[in-house]
Amino acid sequence: MIEAQGLSKVYGSTTAVDGVTFTVRPGVVTGFLGPNGAGKSTTMRMIMGLDRPSGGSVTVNGRPYVRHRSPLTEVGALLEARAVHPGRTARAHLRALAATHGLADRRVDEVVELTGLGSVARKRVGGFSLGMGQRLGIAVALLGDPRTLVLDEPVNGLDPEGVLWVRHLARRLAAEGRTVFLSSHLMTEMALTADHVIVIGRGRILADAPVRDVVEAVSRRAVTVRTPGPSVLRSALEHAGATITVPDLVHDGTLEVTGLDAAAVGEIALTAGVALHELTPVASTLEDAYLELTADAVEYRTDDLAAAGSISPTTTTGDQP
Numbered sequence: 001m002i003e004a005q006g007l008s009k010v011y012g013s014t015t016a017v018d019g020v021t022f023t024v025r026p027g028v029v030t031g032f033l034g035p036n037g038a039g040k041s042t043t044m045r046m047i048m049g050l051d052r053p054s055g056g057s058v059t060v061n062g063r064p065y066v067r068h069r070s071p072l073t074e075v076g077a078l079l080e081a082r083a084v085h086p087g088r089t090a091r092a093h094l095r096a097l098a099a100t101h102g103l104a105d106r107r108v109d110e111v112v113e114l115t116g117l118g119s120v121a122r123k124r125v126g127g128f129s130l131g132m133g134q135r136l137g138i139a140v141a142l143l144g145d146p147r148t149l150v151l152d153e154p155v156n157g158l159d160p161e162g163v164l165w166v167r168h169l170a171r172r173l174a175a176e177g178r179t180v181f182l183s184s185h186l187m188t189e190m191a192l193t194a195d196h197v198i199v200i201g202r203g204r205i206l207a208d209a210p211v212r213d214v215v216e217a218v219s220r221r222a223v224t225v226r227t228p229g230p231s232v233l234r235s236a237l238e239h240a241g242a243t244i245t246v247p248d249l250v251h252d253g254t255l256e257v258t259g260l261d262a263a264a265v266g267e268i269a270l271t272a273g274v275a276l277h278e279l280t281p282v283a284s285t286l287e288d289a290y291l292e293l294t295a296d297a298v299e300y301r302t303d304d305l306a307a308a309g310s311i312s313p314t315t316t317t318g319d320q321p
């Protein structure tokens with residue numbers, strides 16, 4: 001379990017992380033999504049005790065990272081810019097780490113096997129591809145058989161087979177009851193891997209909810225409707241507070257409506273006495289939801305989604321620059 005409470009990090013005039021509060025629970029894969037510079041890596045570094053918070057706190061399995069006596073067996077991490085001596089072999093690197101943490105060499109063999117590094121374990125790390133480097137980083141994270149895993153962009157640089165491998169690994173580790181927190185900017189990948197997502201933008205939490213709720217909150221609010229009476233329907237819908245995002249461009253009576261779900265649009269059409277030839281909720285993906293969440297003013301989007309669905313925003317108020 002990872003618990004952040006009012007966690008902040010300020011670098012000079014940049015507020016990288018702005019008072020975030022969230023809990024990452026065991027038994028599920030939690031995705032950490034956000035555009036570049038959103039504060040994901042900074043948050044993960046604070047979880048791992050590599051950056052000192054400017055405010056608030058974060059604990060792993062009930063304690064700050066630095067207060068764990070054997071942190072490697074408590075939490076394993078893959079963070080960006082991992083420093084590995086390029087002249088060392090992967091196995092030597094893992095054995096050195098294992099030795100300093102009192103772990104048996106047998107565990108090194110296990111993680112080499114688990115991460116598919118068998119064929120390159122005796123090669124120098126300096127010659128590794130990005131993908132092999134990622135696998136080695138994941139091997140390090142798994143070395144202490146930790147209850148909690150923090151993986152920053154674990155699929156970065158992996159080929160499709162590697163991406164699939166990370167997905168299965170993350171799901172298996174969560175199914176074993178571990179806490180799995182992984183960041184990505186690949187929305188589609190996250191939709192397939194994560195059960196729950198925390199979306200961050202400009203250092204603030206934009207959504208903290210099960211993946212399906214984030215997607216539903218967006219899809220519920222976009223509907224395609226086709227009618228022989230578009231102008232009557234349009235004014236009735238606008239009167240009810242909807243926005244017509246795509247007007248009847250090809251003059252076949254098709255409108256795209258946001259702000260109301262399909263049921264509400266159907267009822268308004270009935271009241272207005274307009275026939276409908278089509279009424280289709282627009283299927284959304286996590287990518288749509290994510291783009292919508294991160295596109296606009298933070299507070300508006302957070303409140304809006306919370307009102308539309310069961311998403312509980314962690315951010316409250318505050319002026320966004």
Ligand SMILES: Nc1ncnc2c1ncn2[C@@H]1O[C@H](COP(=O)(O)OP(=O)(O)OP(=O)(O)O)[C@@H](O)[C@H]1O
Binds near residue numbers: 011015034035039041
């Ligand atoms: N050591 C540092 N010194 C100064 N500013 C920093 C430092 N680390 C991060 N920042 C700034 O803090 C903000 C958040 O950066 P962070 O790397 O946490 O974002 P991110 O979500 O991980 O983005 P990315 O996906 O690009 O890695 C950015 O504006 C970044 O420039």
